[in-house]
Amino acid sequence: MGCTISQILFVMAMEVILKAAEGSAGPANLGGGCSMPPLKAFMDDTNVICSKEDETRRMLTRLDVLMSWGRMDFKPMKCRSLSIRKGKVDEATTFTVAEQQIPTVSQEPVKSLGRWYDSSMKDTRRGAETLELASESLLAINKCGLQGKFKIWCLQFMLIPKLLWPLLVYDICSSTVEAIEAKINKYTRKWLGVPPGLSDVAMYWRKAKLKLPMKSILEEYKCGKARLLTMLEESDDPVVKTVQPSLKTGRKWKVTEAVDEAKECLKMKEVIGQTQTDRKGLGSTTAKWWSKTEGKEKRDMIIDQIRNKEDSTRVQKAVQQPQQGQWTNWDTAIQRSLTWNDICTWRL
Structure with a gap:
């Protein structure tokens, strides 16, 4: 039968939950005076982006509490985590949600919007x-x-x-x-x-x-x-x-x-x-x-x-x-x- 919940109502409910969780962590600093919000979401797909490990754990705990309040649960096996320290993937750092460990992209690569994400972070293959x-x-x-x-x-x-x-x-x-x-x-x-x-x-x-x-x-x-x-x-x-x-x-x-x-x-x-095109008169065509x-x-x-x-x-x-290109000289051909x-x- 599928889900009978209105998509608009679901998006509004998710927006309320995400707004309530934004205060748990500060924006991620990208350098050059630019920062990224800690939460980005589309429908039920949510990305948590934080600059510090403790902020990420605090954000996940807050989201877990809000989801349980809304009678919804996370599925940790469908989530993935990626930690980068000094430009390299840190496989030792793991996170938990709903009292279960989130798999890392090194353990289980994930496909999102037709793109695979793994620990290599490269597209060579x-x-x-x-x-x-x-x-x-x-x-x-x-x-x-x-x-x-x-x-x-x-x-x-x-x-x-x-x-x-x-x-x-x-x-x-x-x-x-x-x-x-x-x-x-x-x-x-x-x-x-x-x-x-x-x-x-x-x-x-x-x-x-x-x-x-x-x-x-x-x-x-x-x-x-x-x-x-x-x-x-x-x-x-x-x-x-x-x-x-x-x-x-x-x-x-x-x-x-x-x-x-x-x-x-x-x-x-x-x-x-504007110039004349082919055998058409000047001004017979419009140009942007x-x-x-x-x-x-x-x-x-x-x-x-x-x-x-x-x-x-x-x-x-x-x-x-010389042979296949002869038709380029056919001026009378329609x-x-x-x-x-x-x-x-x-x-x-």
Whole structure:
């Protein structure tokens, strides 16, 4: 039947309990004149962040008393503790709640919001794990009894969103994402029934003569990292503004350089002004200017600029191909965009 308690009432009750427990410990000092509140919660998930061990124990004791007053109980086996002293994980320090010991992340790693937390506090193994997950998932889709067009649908709407989340929450380099895309392209050509030598330009370029409704996981990875960086830079949270967490994407492609380049291109476009596009007349299209936008519109402009940069890279690759790139000179050919309804009617 599920829980019949109203979510709004439950959140209000949890807020009352957390407000009553905040006075048991002071804010955690992060340095640079910035501090973090000792309690952060979302629904029934609560994080206790303290600078001292005795404050943490006092906070847990206070929370246990308040929860028992509200006729609720903690489940210590679903909780995890992590103690850091002088930049290193301290496995000797343990905490208790509801008269039971809380397991440490060294003893039992925990997964929260799709991200694993363990004693290493590093993401070095996550890239290989994501690559292995992609290989196993592609093999499972290939072995199913569906037709090729439905396998592509499963890839685009089920597997790629599943892979994008760990690629964005972990610090995974872009070369690993390129290896994943190479595996995806191999199976995509097989399911489409096209020659194995078909370039990925024909599958993902948005201005191709025959545009397919498929998205590149490498392009989505770059756009997702750029969106995350711009959101962190424009955050109103004083803690995020002070700390400014860095995003590591490897040496081949750096998100900070890509975002800065996109901003400079947008500013240069504003200096040049509106120009004629293709064979359309001057003033037939509207343009957004960088100085007159803010918030989400600026982020969208940066993402569009990064996508245009990826398209320009594909154009350069197509021009270098003597045979597959011949269609770039077809000025009289009409561009056609296929939809998923068109693909479903194919006999693959």
